[in-house]
Amino acid sequence: MGRLFGTDGVRGLANRDLTAELALDLAVAAAHVLGEVGAFTGHRATAIVGRDPRASGEFLSAAVVAGLASAGVDVHDAGVVPTPAVAALVADTGADLGVMLSASHNPMPDNGIKFFAKGGHKLPDEVEDQIEHRMGERWDRPTGADVGRVSHMNGAVRNYVDRLVATLPNRLDGLRVVVDCAHGAASVASPAALRAAGAEVIVIGADPNGRNINDGYGSTHLDHLRDAVVSNGADAGIAHDGDADRCLAIDHLGRDVDGDQIMAVLALAFRDRGALREDTLVATVMSNLGLLLAMQREGVTVIQAGVGDRYVLEEMRRGGYSLGGEQSGHVVMLDHATTGDGTLTGLHLLARMAQTGRSLADLASVMQRLPQVLVNVKGVDKARAGGEAMDVELAAAVARAEAELDGTGRVLLRASGTEPLVRVMVEAGAADQARRIADDLAVVVKDRLAL
Numbered sequence: 494m495g496r497l498f499g500t501d502g503v504r505g506l507a508n509r510d511l512t513a514e515l516a517l518d519l520a521v522a523a524a525h526v527l528g529e530v531g532a533f534t535g536h537r538a539t540a541i542v543g544r545d546p547r548a549s550g551e552f553l554s555a556a557v558v559a560g561l562a563s564a565g566v567d568v569h570d571a572g573v574v575p576t577p578a579v580a581a582l583v584a585d586t587g588a589d590l591g592v593m594l595s596a597s598h599n600p601m602p603d604n605g606i607k608f609f610a611k612g613g614h615k616l617p618d619e620v621e622d623q624i625e626h627r628m629g630e631r632w633d634r635p636t637g638a639d640v641g642r643v644s645h646m647n648g649a650v651r652n653y654v655d656r657l658v659a660t661l662p663n664r665l666d667g668l669r670v671v672v673d674c675a676h677g678a679a680s681v682a683s684p685a686a687l688r689a690a691g692a693e694v695i696v697i698g699a700d701p702n703g704r705n706i707n708d709g710y711g712s713t714h715l716d717h718l719r720d721a722v723v724s725n726g727a728d729a730g731i732a733h734d735g736d737a738d739r740c741l742a743i744d745h746l747g748r749d750v751d752g753d754q755i756m757a758v759l760a761l762a763f764r765d766r767g768a769l770r771e772d773t774l775v776a777t778v779m780s781n782l783g784l785l786l787a788m789q790r791e792g793v794t795v796i797q798a799g800v801g802d803r804y805v806l807e808e809m810r811r812g813g814y815s816l817g818g819e820q821s822g823h824v825v826m827l828d829h830a831t832t833g834d835g836t837l838t839g840l841h842l843l844a845r846m847a848q849t850g851r852s853l854a855d856l857a858s859v860m861q862r863l864p865q866v867l868v869n870v871k872g873v874d875k876a877r878a879g880g881e882a883m884d885v886e887l888a889a890a891v892a893r894a895e896a897e898l899d900g901t902g903r904v905l906l907r908a909s910g911t912e913p914l915v916r917v918m919v920e921a922g923a924a925d926q927a928r929r930i931a932d933d934l935a936v937v938v939k940d941r942l943a944l
Contacts, residue, residue, distance in 0.1 A: 498621040500801035504596050504605035507549030511604050513556040520560025520592065522627040523608055526620065527590040528566050541586065541609075541646070543571040543579040544594035545678040545736045546701035549604045554594045557606065561592070562641030563634065571649040573701075575678045575737035576607060577834035578653040582646070584613035584831055585656070595678065595736035598713050601706050613831035614810075615803040654686045657837050660829040662766060663848045666691035670843060671730040671743075673718040674699040675711025679737035683836045687731075690840055695725050707734065712741045712822055712835075715749060723747045728846065729853045731839035732822075738802070739822035740835035742842060744854040752822040753784040754857040755842055759824065760793050761859065762845040763816050768828065769793070775808045775817030775825075777801075778905060782920050787860035800907060802833045863902060864924035866931040868917040873942035875908035878915045890937045894919070894930045902927065904934070915942065 497503055503519065505511040528538030540561050544550035554570070561568050566589070571582060576593045583591035591609035599605070608616050608624070616624075635641075670692045674680040680699035687694045697717055698710030710717055712732040722730040722743045730743035742750035756774060763769035773794040776784060780797065788795045798808040802823035809817045809827055818824035823833035830837055846853055877884045887906075894904045902921035909916055917934045921927035 497625045498618075501597065501803070502605050502607035504599065504603060506602055507547070507553065507604040511553065511606070513552055516553045516556035516606060517560040518628045519606055519624065520557040521564050521632070522624045522630075523590060523592070524561050524564035524566045525627050525632065526623045527608070527610055528564070538566045538589040539586070540566050540568050541571055541579055541582045541588050541591040542568055542594075543574040543576070543582075543591075543649075545706060546573050546676070546680070546703055547596070547601055547604055547706055547735075548703035549602075550594045551703075553604055553606070557592050557594065558643055562643055564632075564641065565635040565639055566641040568641055568643045569646045570643060571646045573678055574649050574653065575682055575834070575836065577738050577830055577832050577837065578649065578682065580609050580613035580832045581653055581656060581830065582613075582649060583609050583611070585652075587611075593736065597736050597738065598707055598711065598734040601704055601708065609832075615806060615832060617807065650682050650685070654682055654689060657686050657834075657840060658689045660826075660837065661690055661840055661844050663844055664691040665840070665843050665847050668729070668843055668847055669693045669695070669725065669727045671695045671697060671718060671721045671725060671727045672839070673697050673710050673721075673730065673732040674737070675707050675733055675735050676701045676705040677707065677711065677733065677735035677737060679733040679836060683731070683733060683737060683839070686836050686840060687843075690843075692843060695721060695727060697721050711735065712739055715741065715743060719743050719747045729843060731843075733835040734822075737835045738833045740824065740838035740842070741822045742839070742853060744857065745852055746854055748854065750853060750857045751862070752818055752820045752824060753781045753862070754860055755822065755824060755838060756816070756818050757784055757787055757860045758845055758856045759838075759841055760788065760816055761791060762841070762848075764791075764793065768815060770813060770815040773812065773814050775805050775812075775814050777805060777819050779907070779918060780820050781860075781862045781865055782903060783860045783862045791859070806832065863920045863922065864927045865918065865920045866924075866927040868931045868935040869909075869914045870917060870935050870938045871914045872944055873915050873938055874944055875913070875915055877942050878906050878908045878938065884941045887937055887941045890934055894934060897930065904930070906934070906938070
């Protein structure tokens with residue numbers, strides 16, 4: 494049996510892979526690992542639980558709440574809120590742990606469980622392993638007054654919005670913005686935050702019904718946002734995913750602005766006001782080579798972490814850095830949040846526009862993206878896609894591709910941490926070359942690693 498936790502919690506098809514029974518067992522084990530401090534100090538452990546609007550989140554969050562309370566943890570149910578709001582609430586209230594029910598950008602039938610430790614931080618691998626190890630163990634169940642109590646949090650979204658707006662270096666007055674909430678957890682919070690900061694806001698994808706999350710809207714489907722920005726003469730568009738921990742953008746010309754470009758803009762904004770600690774940005778191995786070249790030109794050091802915003806976070810915390818993120822739009826600002834926050838990212842990106850008077854297209858032009866092709870290969874043995882276990886013939890194919898690029902691009906093979914596939918990423922000076930090499934390597938991956 495493989496590891497239960499992926500790169501971002503436990504995720505799968507709701508009521509098939511991720512069942513109410515599994516959610517309850519996970520919650521009990523998490524209470525024992527993350528909330529057991531109460532057993533030694535007399536402190537009664539507390540937890541914050543939130544979810545995105547998926548229909549399955551209703552029964553899964555009920556199972557999580559039941560598991561925590563049965564283990565003696567007092568639960569504050571925040572309802573439908575963005576993932577970073579749960580992290581912020583854990584930090585602000587001093588709770589011992591937080592749980593978010595969401596499968597992020599995945600389709601509606603999926604769901605997931607993400608945990609936060611005290612302080613609002615995502616869990617390192619070893620703590621996740623402890624939780625998994627303690628699932629199903631025998632334990633002494635509290636009774637009577639020792640069982641956990643459950644309460645509903647009032648004003649969770651309002652407090653979160655106020656917290657975000659307070660981080661801005663300047664207001665957004667004069668900007669017209671379209672925000673796409675993916676029919677997800679940001680549907681109330683993100684428009685409210687943008688308006689509170691002074692922007693004129695046009696909202697799309699903000700009518701969640703439990704079934705339409707990420708369905709044609711949000712950060713993985715930018716066409717509606719692109720059309721809305723251009724047709725409304727907006728200065729920019731902001732797109733979130735289902736749980737609102739990421740942000741992608743559209744400039745006034747209708748062109749995509751990805752996470753790498755957003756990080757480039759924010760790195761210079763932070764540097765100019767003395768907030769980019771050590772003049773260092775933490776990105777991932779998937780970031781476009783154009784970001785590295787642009788930051789090198791601007792005198793900003795780039796450290797590359799493994800893929801997954803929690804690995805970015807670990808590197809940031811290790812080095813004391815203030816800004817990091819991923820090409821996918823997970824951007825972390827450790828001075829203001831403990832995890833990636835799509836609404837916070839959008840606010841600060843727009844603040845840079847308002848402060849400089851420059852368009853997003855102009856600001857994003859600081860970096861030129863090299864043509865990058867990403868091919869997802871399904872139905873393969875992920876374990877033999879890299880490292881010491883890498884298939885010999887696949888390794889030889891990668892070496893040939895790298896020799897052809899000869900320093901003008903790069904090749905990366907990565908097993909997905911959240912989906913059953915291998916990602917083949919190729920960057921090159923020309924788009925057709927990147928496509929040809931990626932397709933050729935994808936064939937080798939499929940042939941050599943087929944299950």
